[in-house]
């Protein structure tokens with residue numbers, strides 16, 4: 555098996571599972587109760603029941619990704635228009651221009667990973683599995699229904715809110731799918747949710763609470779650790795404990811870190827808990843990927859770290875995505891395609907990438923457990939949530955916090 559094959563094995567597994575995922579019914583409302591549009595005799599004789607109204611909604615928040623190549627430009631336009639993460643002058647004019655310029659390159663990358671991002675399929679599957687588990691483990695808050703609110707791709711926050719309102723749900727947990735809080739990820743999703751709610755639910759008919767971070771949830775740690783263990787087993791026994799584990803997370807501009815963004819500390823906390831659960835079995839480092847533009851970003855960059863390790867003669871390196879829970883372009887293209895190819899050329903013959911959490915049973919248990927614990931706690935958010943970055947100058951961060959902290 556070539557090194558690239560080794561690296562992309564996770565992606566092939568992903569595609570197989572995604573095909574399976576497409577067969578899962580993900581519709582809400584009537585589709586949950588009636589399997590086809592054709593009524594059989596028994597159904598004709600039995601009066602149709604009203605669909606059961608979900609008692610608890612769970613809004614799964616993430617950045618999302620373009621499902622097909624034709625959606626890439628819209629995705630990038632929304633991303634560059636997000637002043638919560640990329641404040642640029644004349645944003646409404648410049649964002650579409652920057653997006654247009656970058657589109658061909660990004661289209662090529664999505665083309666290489668199969669023509670679109672799998673993040674929606676994974677999130678739908680995760681949501682359905684989590685609902686089922688929650689209905690069993692938390693019957694007092696059942697039935698549960700998951701909704702997806704992506705920041706830059708369909709289904710967008712407003713689409714999720716329309717569905718929630720249509721279903722008549724009165725109690726919703728906004729559950730970030732970024733385990734570690736950053737103002738540029740979860741913060742941006744929550745600012746957007748706050749803005750949309752001001753317009754779409756002026757009367758405040760929905761009661762909200764937040765799982766705004768869950769970076770050290772024990773079952774999440776178990777999910778990551780089991781992926782690492784499975785990958786380490788693929789190395790020869792005599793080499794296994796020398797394999798260098800490189801935990802790779804999306805980088806952030808240094809300006810955000812200096813403003814006081816909690817992300818880097820929370821990612822480090824996840825890494826430490828994962829290594830603790832593995833008994834600190836291997837040497838490891840936390841590295842950062844996906845830097846763009848000329849400004850200074852948090853490092854070391856993943857590809858620079860690989861170059862350095864190659865120079866030191868390291869042959870066996872395991873890349874572990876630690877801030878992404880589902881496969882998307884940063885795992886399937888950047889880690890599998892770019893970095894593994896590069897590492898192979900540099901002589902790291904034993905380069906591998908741990909599978910993303912995707913539909914790991916530990917991960918689904920972690921999601922359900924995080925929601926169950928949250929509902930039982932009756933808390934509106936984590937104790938960390940009220941504190942803004944010491945250097946924050948974004949008034950929406952303040953208004954958004956005030957809004958979610960005043961929920962009854």
Ligand code: FES
Nearest residue numbers: 737942943946951
């Ligand atoms: Fe962190 Fe506003 S930028 S709270």
